[in-house]
Amino acid sequence: MPELPELEIVREVLERRLAGHTIERVTIDPKGGPLVVRDLTGRGLAAGLVGEHIQTFERRGKYLLFHLAPSDLWLVANPKLTGRFQLCAPGEKKAGPVHVTLFFENPAEELRYVDQKKMGQLYLTPDLERVPLFAEMGPEALAVTHEEFASRLKAFRGEVKSILVRAGFLAGIGNAYADEILWAARLHPYRKRTSLTPDEVRALHDAMGDVLRTSIDKVRHAMGEAVHLKPRDFFAVHMRGGQACPRCGETISAVTANQRITNFCRTCQPGGLTRGM
Numbered sequence: 001m002p003e004l005p006e007l008e009i010v011r012e013v014l015e016r017r018l019a020g021h022t023i024e025r026v027t028i029d030p031k032g033g034p035l036v037v038r039d040l041t042g043r044g045l046a047a048g049l050v051g052e053h054i055q056t057f058e059r060r061g062k063y064l065l066f067h068l069a070p071s072d073l074w075l076v077a078n079p080k081l082t083g084r085f086q087l088c089a090p091g092e093k094k095a096g097p098v099h100v101t102l103f104f105e106n107p108a109e110e111l112r113y114v115d116q117k118k119m120g121q122l123y124l125t126p127d128l129e130r131v132p133l134f135a136e137m138g139p140e141a142l143a144v145t146h147e148e149f150a151s152r153l154k155a156f157r158g159e160v161k162s163i164l165v166r167a168g169f170l171a172g173i174g175n176a177y178a179d180e181i182l183w184a185a186r187l188h189p190y191r192k193r194t195s196l197t198p199d200e201v202r203a204l205h206d207a208m209g210d211v212l213r214t215s216i217d218k219v220r221h222a223m224g225e226a227v228h229l230k231p232r233d234f235f236a237v238h239m240r241g242g243q244a245c246p247r248c249g250e251t252i253s254a255v256t257a258n259q260r261i262t263n264f265c266r267t268c269q270p271g272g273l274t275r276g277m
């Protein structure tokens, strides 16, 4: 599941390698392709892309945006839990089932959209607001001041982790980075938002910025040009259930709810109603 740090580096690499290059050909796998492709132009995805070049690569929350010229259309990727891109030479081993491939005149590279479970979507649209849920996204997680963070938080009820992962609160954070941020802030993931003190809200905002910024650097280093990778070796607690907490040495807990795993340290992140003990 790419979140803000991974998608930011995918964007950087694609921008560096493919910006300005013309799309020569597009193939859509007849089995998986129709499930991931959403053409909102009525022209067809392939017809809409061929002959265009990608002017800029942008990111908004967990969406990757390809701005096309001369048509001014957008190719919008929402990879969700299982989608990713692979940038490689033709004939290179597939990183998973390939549903859509873009071929470029130059360089001799192809960009594949790979998705094990066909959960993600690729939209071709004249207008970003037509992409489902795009308009409802909150501001970028790294763009809010402490005051904005604290005031937005007040509009949401429930447990602090469930708020952090809501795109309507802030865009870009998913299950993995929410665990990392809460560990860094020393906050129990199931603390009620209404129980947080102003100092804890400040700690949460600081931790969010620190974790996301340092993770961008770590992902850049670990990913290199291999945009299909999801480097997570540097995580402190996420997917580390049963291992030692890197801060206090106690065992990291793992709780599964709604098919999502939550990892945290009960010693460093005390309190909260402990669910599913």
Ligand SMILES: [Zn+2]
Pocket: 245, 246, 247, 248, 249, 250, 265, 266, 267, 268, 269
């Ligand atoms: Zn700990």
